[in-house]
Amino acid sequence: MSVDPNGEGFIPELEQSLLGALLLGQGLARVRPIVRAEHFVEPIHQDIFGAICDAHERSGSHGVPLVAKLIPERVHMALKLRTDMNVLGYLSRMAADTVHGGSLIEKAAKAVVEQWARLNVAVHCEQIAIAARDPAADPSILGRQIGSAVEGVLSDVRGSGVRRSRFSIGQAAEAAIASARAAKEQGHGLTGLSWGLTDVNRLTGGMQRKDLILVGARPSMGKTSLLISSALATARAGHGIGILSMEMDAEKLTARALSDLSFNGHVQVPYASIIRGQLDDGQFAAVEEMGRRLDQLPIAIDEASGTTFDIRVKIETMMEQFERAGWPRLECLMVDHLGFVQPSAHYRGNRNNEVGEITRALKGYAKEYGLAIVLLSQLSRQLTQRDDKRPQLSDLRDSGNIEQDADVVVFLHREAYYLDRERATGDRETERVEKLAACQHQLEFIIAKQRNGPVTTVDLFCDMAFSAVRNGDRRSL
Template identity: 60%
Template structure:
């Protein structure tokens, strides 16, 4: 590379972008604004990478990126090597970078983003060339080629998105303005609701709703009501005007929505259990009721996707949902629900180590929640080991072998139905059997909503009303359609 090359390279590389950015940084400040997303790898020229490393070193040691400090921190012998390659001493080059820079610190974000985008564009071209070569191998696996390409694109996209215009830094006063605006909105709602409604008044009162930017884990053993709670919540959130996206990775869309239709019929004169919907065991009145509920469902801002995939695929589905809601003139996507964690494919990097695989998935979902300003509800099936305990209610320690779920999740909810276990036991002692039957009758429709972790609220247990035949959950002992 010519030290002061001013023409676009044959491969599409424009060195002036990197030179302008270094020139701004060498004026003494501005690094703190771009360092969160700008790495040395984003510089195409190795000389520029070395200079940027020295700039970072200077800032770390002295809090400034002044050219005089930076020059002293360049590697020994770099000046000689630079002059040999370019016919110009490094000190002269640094001076020219500052002297010929037309930008100021005020525009440093724009310049830095241009450098990142150039890196992504050129890296994309190189990866596509490699993919083209690999695809010409007759023994190549199409599935593997697609997954590899997806991983590469996700890495490139992540680098670009981190440099996007989404604000991550604000003054204390600005943050206070945001907090007051949220409080005003909650006061307007009259129920302290600052997020997306759960559909259960008692839960909303304790949590303020599902907060956007939060990762919310709902964990339970099979048949505890995870899908029922998810679907009931989706219906009631959508009815309140919140856009909801559902990635049903375990159950196909028709079966999932059959649960929702059954839920909706519960408040009518012709309630229909969801198994009867699936098997067509309805009379004409029941069918008419289900069809009426389906017409109502057409008006709800809910999108369902049943295809699986990895975290890159999930990002693409989020963006497709956002676009479709906007195209249809519906409310924006505010909540994404995934059923469930076990069906999300891990990336290639950690494959084989389940703890690390889960950590990669939960970190990505938390990032998506923040990036797209949505609440992400992630359902997770808990280990069968807890069913061996006398007290079968889940606790946080049940997540210890599941990567970083407890750390990454902002809210952890466990679901527990004592009736499920009581229905499957029978005591030989008459007195104990009578006690079991009485206890079962008392808790038949009780669903324990256990808030085991909440960053911004109390941990507690809330008793919900449920009817698994209709895949329905309601507030406390009461329910409404």
């Protein structure tokens, strides 16, 4: 996208100040991860920055005389026509006028990138405004176009030093030891956020920040129940939770949360009764009390579907919401589910690449914002054709990309679901009924992939009527 350097809003001094500091031999190593030549709006400045980088690579220095020799001839001519100055004079003046140096040079580099981004957003918006005046224009397409364009611009701004990405091995070791020490002092081995499930926490260390955690299952296996129970437990432990409920509306999801909270109380209320309003006075009073308890928890729900760009916007909006409310910072994002995340137009029609784009983006957000991202996913129907219906990694739809990007892959399996739908006669029916009674409330938490832990299965307790998932041999969290 080309921005007119003679247009309104361009401040050439921002670029001149940075270039002047670089010509004084300061901070190129600190600047190069932040700014690129194309971030300079003035084409002459793009060539000067390129010559500075070239001079450094050739000789290890980038002073005015050497850089001037590497400036293309066309730039000499353009500069003479526009300013009546030669290149050597222009470079010398920038170096003499600079006020940025030392630690301030990174700030100058960010200012250059932010100006480029601001002007590019303006150009994109102007183009969309022109297109929007066409009566035949599709508003949804226009929205996706500007979202995609702006995301590309803002990704450069976010990459200009917002999040530290380079560490010495000693610094990384110090951070790892600090995490281990904190987990030891807490006494429960948690280095991440609690699932609210003792054995799962022991095997995983909790939901790790910066990890993409995929939870896959067939319908009615308990994905949403696990999401709700874990969200409540994590929020009660003082961590901010965001839920993108793209499949289920916020009211029905909250009805499940109310039912889950009631499960350990004196008055238990099935979530179907809440949704249908089939409550007696005692149950209604219990639900109202659960509602007051929910109101105290740092949980935000967004029920709108969207693209990965929309998810980024929702993350940042939630972070601001939590800060304004005085809540703990957002530390976990739960997405229900992968099938409702819309891909960009880039890979449209190739589902494998679409899924790869989505999972890569979510993994990137987990690292960028320091979040544990839990992504629910529907499994292929093919597994129902097997005698053993426990999921495997190959059952993931477009599993290559998901397996690659996810740090942890968990499958959920309820044998009772299948037994309840079988029909037999005689001894086989008696056997089916006995098996069903034995596993009625059993949920298998199958850890199929874990970068930093064992691959194993944990038996949990579940009660689907209350959307409640608990430790295997006890109901309390």
